[in-house]
Amino acid sequence: MVKPFFPISALYLASFIIVVLLLSNVICHIVFYNNLIVKLIIVKLCNIYFTNLKYVIGRHSLLVLDDVLYHMGNREFNLSLVKSLLKDRLSLRKIAKEVGDDRVKISVIMRHLTLKESLGSEQDMNIVLGLPQESPSGSIDLILDLIVTLSSLNGDAGIRRRIKLTINHPMRVYTLLRVRNNIFLMNSTTYTIEEEGNVTEFIINTINRELLKCLHRHTSLKCKCTIKFDSDNNFSMLLALVKLYDIMIKDNFQTTFLKAKEIKVTSPIILNFTCPLNEDLCKLIGETLTFHLFLKKN
Amino acid sequence: MNSALYDSVIALALSSFLLIFVLLINPVFIFESSLSKLRKVSILEKNIKSLYENGYFGKLAKLLEIGASSNEIRNCLKEIYEKIHPSGVAGLRLLINGRIMYIYGSIKQGWIIRMPIPTSKDSYVLEFIICGE
Numbered sequence: 001m002v003k004p005f006f007p008i009s010a011l012y013l014a015s016f017i018i019v020v021l022l023l024s025n026v027i028c029h030i031v032f033y034n035n036l037i038v039k040l041i042i043v044k045l046c047n048i049y050f051t052n053l054k055y056v057i058g059r060h061s062l063l064v065l066d067d068v069l070y071h072m073g074n075r076e077f078n079l080s081l082v083k084s085l086l087k088d089r090l091s092l093r094k095i096a097k098e099v100g101d102d103r104v105k106i107s108v109i110m111r112h113l114t115l116k117e118s119l120g121s122e123q124d125m126n127i128v129l130g131l132p133q134e135s136p137s138g139s140i141d142l143i144l145d146l147i148v149t150l151s152s153l154n155g156d157a158g159i160r161r162r163i164k165l166t167i168n169h170p171m172r173v174y175t176l177l178r179v180r181n182n183i184f185l186m187n188s189t190t191y192t193i194e195e196e197g198n199v200t201e202f203i204i205n206t207i208n209r210e211l212l213k214c215l216h217r218h219t220s221l222k223c224k225c226t227i228k229f230d231s232d233n234n235f236s237m238l239l240a241l242v243k244l245y246d247i248m249i250k251d252n253f254q255t256t257f258l259k260a261k262e263i264k265v266t267s268p269i270i271l272n273f274t275c276p277l278n279e280d281l282c283k284l285i286g287e288t289l290t291f292h293l294f295l296k297k298n
Numbered sequence: 299m300n301s302a303l304y305d306s307v308i309a310l311a312l313s314s315f316l317l318i319f320v321l322l323i324n325p326v327f328i329f330e331s332s333l334s335k336l337r338k339v340s341i342l343e344k345n346i347k348s349l350y351e352n353g354y355f356g357k358l359a360k361l362l363e364i365g366a367s368s369n370e371i372r373n374c375l376k377e378i379y380e381k382i383h384p385s386g387v388a389g390l391r392l393l394i395n396g397r398i399m400y401i402y403g404s405i406k407q408g409w410i411i412r413m414p415i416p417t418s419k420d421s422y423v424l425e426f427i428i429c430g431e
Contacts, residue, residue: 012309014309015309015310015312015313018313019312019313019316019317022316022317023316026323030328030329033329034328034329034332037329037332037333037335037336038332040336041332041335041336041339044336044339044340044342044343045339045343047343047347048339048342048343048346048411049411051343051346051347051350052346052350052411052413054350055350055355055356055413056413056414056415056416059359059415059416059417060416063416063417063418066418067418095414098412098414099412099413099414101410101411101412103409124351127351127352127353127356128350128351128353128355128356129356129359130353130355130356130357130358130359130360130363131356257360257363257364259418
């Protein structure tokens with residue numbers, strides 16, 4: 001009888017080992033692909049949270065910007081101060097905590113914050129935030145450069161993205177600042193009263209005309225005006241010292257729910273009017289008149 | 299037939315049977331549950347992104363900001379719910395300062411995705427109640 005080359009147990013063992021190895025390989029693949037799918041689910045879930053986060057950051061930034069512009073409008077307007085206040089008041093960490101939960105952990109890092117004049121274009125972000133789609137030219141764009149990390153609580157899957165969010169505030173800040181500068185240029189200007197007739201009327205008409213020149217379309221202005229009549233040392237000239245104060249320049253284009261709509265000119269604007277003094281004008285000396293002006297360019 | 303050949307045939311037959319068995323395992327069947335979850339989350343992601351891009355959340359925030367009537371807010375929630383319901387959202391819940399003010403759909407089952415809505419007045423949170431795990 002021929003003796004078997006391999007013992008029986010060795011053949012069985014070899015075949016079982018091969019099959020077990022094959023099975024373990026298959027199981028490894030199943031586990032690997034299952035984990036991959038689970039991680040994909042987490043990534044998709046993170047994308048949902050990421051969309052929510054973009055919305056919440058956008059709305060929060062818009063409201064903070066609005067509040068800063070609103071309060072800044074009543075004092076000396078300074079864009080670098082606006083930027084610094086925004087940096088202080090944007091609480092992105094708090095937002096990350098509010099949007100995140102026991103499934104997804106969120107962290108937001110602000111790389112840059114930029115304020116820029118808008119050239120007037122359609123922005124998709126405006127619709128997202130509940131504003132008209134078109135950003136008016138001369139308005140302010142807040143650009144947030146952020147690094148957002150979203151991951152599952154055990155940190156085995158997630159997303160990390162760098163995003164630039166452009167948030168437009170519809171008040172035309174840059175336009176209003178140009179109007180303000182034009183009004184500043186009027187300061188200490190001297191005008192000659194040339195026409196005969198009512199001096200006060202002439203002064204008011206001149207002020208109105210000069211202020212209207214400074215305004216842009218869709219802006220209006222309200223202020224108080226005091227005219228103080230005096231004479232020079234030789235009693236030969238009538239001097240009318242005009243003081244414009246409480247000047248508020250309003251953007252009539254801003255009709256949304258946001259509260260920042262106007263900016264103030266803090267320091268008073270002084271204008272001088274002169275005219276040769278005659279008997280009719282003598283009675284004006286010592287008189288002070290106050291007017292409220294409201295001007296709108298058509 | 300000698301016993302070595304006989305053993306080899308049995309061993310080969312057994313191995314082939316196990317190999318065929320392994321090859322016959324349908325991976326789709328094994329991954330079906332995970333893949334269905336993935337599909338569900340993908341649809342939900344797409345629908346929430348579509349709502350975001352089309353300004354539904356912006357519209358809701360604007361209504362809350364201007365103090366719109368409850369009917370208007372409810373209609374807006376209805377629009378959001380109708381868009382998102384096919385992706386497994388059972389209901390919507392709107393909280394104002396931590397108190398439930400509006401409910402749309404069912405809120406009995408599922409897990410929650412919270413979305414705060416910043417406004418200049420109160421603290422609003424929109425919650426999506428998702429069916430399943």
